[in-house]
Amino acid sequence: MLAATHAIAGAAIANLAPSPAIGVVAALLSHPLLDCVPHWDLRTRHKNRGRNRVILYSLLDAVIGFTVGFLLIPRTVSPLLLFLTMFSAQLPDWIEAPYVIFRWRFPPFSWVKTIQHILHQKLPFPDGLLVQVILVFFLLLITK
Numbered sequence: 001m002l003a004a005t006h007a008i009a010g011a012a013i014a015n016l017a018p019s020p021a022i023g024v025v026a027a028l029l030s031h032p033l034l035d036c037v038p039h040w041d042l043r044t045r046h047k048n049r050g051r052n053r054v055i056l057y058s059l060l061d062a063v064i065g066f067t068v069g070f071l072l073i074p075r076t077v078s079p080l081l082l083f084l085t086m087f088s089a090q091l092p093d094w095i096e097a098p099y100v101i102f103r104w105r106f107p108p109f110s111w112v113k114t115i116q117h118i119l120h121q122k123l124p125f126p127d128g129l130l131v132q133v134i135l136v137f138f139l140l141l142i143t144k
C-alpha cells in the first residue's frame with residue numbers, strides 16, 4: 001500500500017480505538033493486513049530512480065497521508081496521538097527504508113524487508129490505486 005493509505009487507516013483506527021495503546025497496536029497490525037490486499041505502490045524497491053528521488057517520493061507519500069489524516073478524519077483524539085497512530089500504521093515501511101535507501105542489508109531492516117516482500121500483493125495501476133481510493137473512502141465513511 002501507499003504510505004498515505006497506511007496513515008489514513010491509522011487515523012481512522014485512532015478515532016475508533018477504545019484506548020490509545022490499543023489504537024497504536026491495531027494501527028501497527030493493520031500494516032501487514034493492508035499489504036495483503038492487492039494494491040499499487042511507488043515500487044521504491046524495484047525501480048531504478050536514484051536515492052534522492054526515492055527519498056522524495058517516499059516522504060511525499062508519507063506526508064500526504066499525514067495531511068489527509070489530520071484534515072479529513074474527525075479529530076476525536078489529540079494531535080500527538082493521531083500522529084503516533086498514523087506513524088505506527090506506517091512503521092514497517094519506515095523500518096524497511098534504510099534497507100532500500102542505504103542498503104543496510106542486516107536485521108532488523110532485512111527481516112522487515114523479507115516479511116513485507118512475502119506479504120505484499122501487487123495490482124497494477126490504475127486498478128491498484130483504485131482499490132486504495134475505495135478503501136480510503138470507506139475509512140472516511142466509518143469515521144464520520
Ligand SMILES: [Zn+2]
Pocket residue numbers: 001031035092093116
Ligand atoms: Zn508495507
